[in-house]
Amino acid sequence: MRQIVLDTETTGLNPRTGDRIIEIGCVELMNRRLTGNNFHRYINPERDSEEGALAVHGLTTAFLSDKPKFAEIFDELREYTRGAQVIIHNAPFDLGFLDAEYKLLRQSPFSSDVAGVIDTLVQAKEMYPGKRNSLDALCDRYGISNAHRTLHGALLDSELLAEVYLAMTRGQNSFSIDVGGGHNDVDGGGATLELLPLAEIVVRAANEEELAAHELLLNGLDKDAKGTCIWRKPAPEPAENMP
Structure with missing residues (x-):
């Protein structure tokens, strides 16, 4: 299965009031393995970022002024994500901005070209009700180092989210993935699961x-x-x- 972990950075919080995407970062997973076939683009939003948003991502108007506009990267992004299952943390936020950009280009919504969307924030809330479930909190929970994350960045956040997603969906620790033959059970991806001895409880x-x-x-x-x-x-x- 081909999956794309996606994140965006934006000029503000609301595409309905004119906020735009300024960065897109995507990480590809193939059968739950990182492939290295990533997609990362900075985008000229043709407007300034709000002060609060700028403090989060640090991408200034001057830095973005010579970057391509969304229309220039649209075909490349759509082809990269086409047919894949997309994984996003707090999906309504990113989908709202992507759909707004697609609408400006008179295109159908982003989700119409992909095989579905998984919202890891929804998954985390179901798994850990009442707990903090931000990306930073999940990194801490699963022992994933995010010490290098001083500012938000779409590609970095996608890489961290890919690790978080794999940890969240790894299943029982008493199973190991073994691609060799045998008579053990098989998971949904076709990999053989070998039952290991249980540790002392x-x-x-x-x-x-x-x-x-x-x-x-x-x-x-x-x-x-x-x-x-x-x-x-x-x-x-x-x-x-x-x-």
């Missing part, structure tokens, strides 16, 4: 500080539920066997 009891934090969390859930949350309710008694 260590059970660690919560300390007083953790128990207190848990109690505070349950109190908040009770308040939101305007009653008793499900985690405080006792387990139902097993039904007695009928004579």
Whole structure:
């Protein structure tokens, strides 16, 4: 399966008020492997970046003034992403800007040329409800170094997101991917999965500080539920066997 991890940088937050894309970075995955066939372009938006956005990406009007306009990179971008499954963190933001740029060129929406879009922010919220799920937070959670990320950059963020996505979707740690033959189970990509011996299971009891934090969390859930949350309710008694 061909997948493209995509990120953009923009002049501001709202394409409806005239904000434009100034950078696109894409990383290609083929059957969950990085290929090195990346796509990266700076774009002249023909307007200044808002102060807040400039502080995030650092791409000045002077730097972008001699870069190609979006219309000049459109065909190349569409051909690169065509037919691929696209992976984006907070997809509505980037898709909104891409669709706005496509509309200016009287083209159909970006998603009409690709095989689908995966939003890793939605996935992360489902996996870690109530946790911080920004790209930086996910890098920390999965032990992916982002120390070199002093400013946002579309290609760098795509590279980090590719690593995060692979970590998020790796599956059980008790399986290893083995492309050789055998009689083991096979994953969706056709790779053989070899069952490894389980390590010793260590059970660690919560300390007083953790128990207190848990109690505070349950109190908040009770308040939101305007009653008793499900985690405080006792387990139902097993039904007695009928004579």
